[in-house]
Amino acid sequence: xxxxxxxxxxxxxxxxxxxxxxxxxxxxxxxxxxxxxxxxxxxxxxxxxxxxxxxxxxxxxxxxxxxxxxxxxxxxxxxxxxxxxxxxxxxxxxxxxxxxxxxxxxxxxxxxxx
Amino acid sequence: xxxxxxxxxxxxxxxxxxxxxxxxxxxxxxxxxxxxxxxxxxxxxxxxxxxxxxxxxxxxxxxxxxxxxxxxxxxxxxxxxxxxxxxxxxxxxxxxxxxxxxxxxxxxxxxxxx
Numbered sequence: 001x002x003x004x005x006x007x008x009x010x011x012x013x014x015x016x017x018x019x020x021x022x023x024x025x026x027x028x029x030x031x032x033x034x035x036x037x038x039x040x041x042x043x044x045x046x047x048x049x050x051x052x053x054x055x056x057x058x059x060x061x062x063x064x065x066x067x068x069x070x071x072x073x074x075x076x077x078x079x080x081x082x083x084x085x086x087x088x089x090x091x092x093x094x095x096x097x098x099x100x101x102x103x104x105x106x107x108x109x110x111x112x113x114x
Numbered sequence: 115x116x117x118x119x120x121x122x123x124x125x126x127x128x129x130x131x132x133x134x135x136x137x138x139x140x141x142x143x144x145x146x147x148x149x150x151x152x153x154x155x156x157x158x159x160x161x162x163x164x165x166x167x168x169x170x171x172x173x174x175x176x177x178x179x180x181x182x183x184x185x186x187x188x189x190x191x192x193x194x195x196x197x198x199x200x201x202x203x204x205x206x207x208x209x210x211x212x213x214x215x216x217x218x219x220x221x222x223x224x225x226x227x228x
Contacts, residue, residue, distance in 0.1 A: 004157075033216070040123070042204060042220035043158075050214055058215070090158065100146035100165070100208040103216065105158040 023091030120219035137205030
């Protein structure tokens with residue numbers, strides 16, 4: 001089944017404790033992206049990747065890192081999480097290396113930073 | 115700052131009522147336009163998209179949207195809603211000026227009463 005998977009789905013952590021949220025797609029998509037969803041703000045793009053080893057900042061990259069060492073994986077790294085990073089995070093991928101392609105979304109990761 | 119605006123935060127309707135959700139964007143130049151939907155407990159999925167051509171586009175489940183370039187708008191419509199249309203709806207814009215970027219509006223929660 002074609003899908004985007006994220007792990008973990010739910011995470012509670014404390015300020016400053018490094019964490020990684022994994023994202024994997026099995027559709028051989030070139031483009032992958034991370035978003036955070038907050039009430040009243042919709043989805044905001046954190047980082048995106050056009051292909052392996054090619055990444056760029058979205059609208060809200062501060063406090064986040066990403067890497068794209070393999071085409072299928074695009075992990076989101078929070079080196080020192082803070083409470084303002086409490087949010088719902090979505091990973092997405094698309095066939096073409098453009099944001100204009102149809103995005104396929106993962107199920108979301110709900111993060112609480114205490 | 116360039117942005118995507120959705121006018122309604124929460125819309126409550128009865129079944130068979132007509133639905134129209136507003137979306138305006140502030141990007142100049144050519145854009146690709148999308149409506150995504152998130153049903154309760156499900157992934158975000160594409161409802162419809164506009165790249166070029168006929169400004170009236172039809173999507174899944176009886177939805178349609180009209181692109182009015184002069185008004186920088188891409189409003190979503192459905193003539194007769196069903197209870198199953200209860201969901202959160204997001205407008206998204208991909209500007210040609212930054213082809214890798216996808217910006218979302220804040221979302222509109224639609225509740226359809228049976």
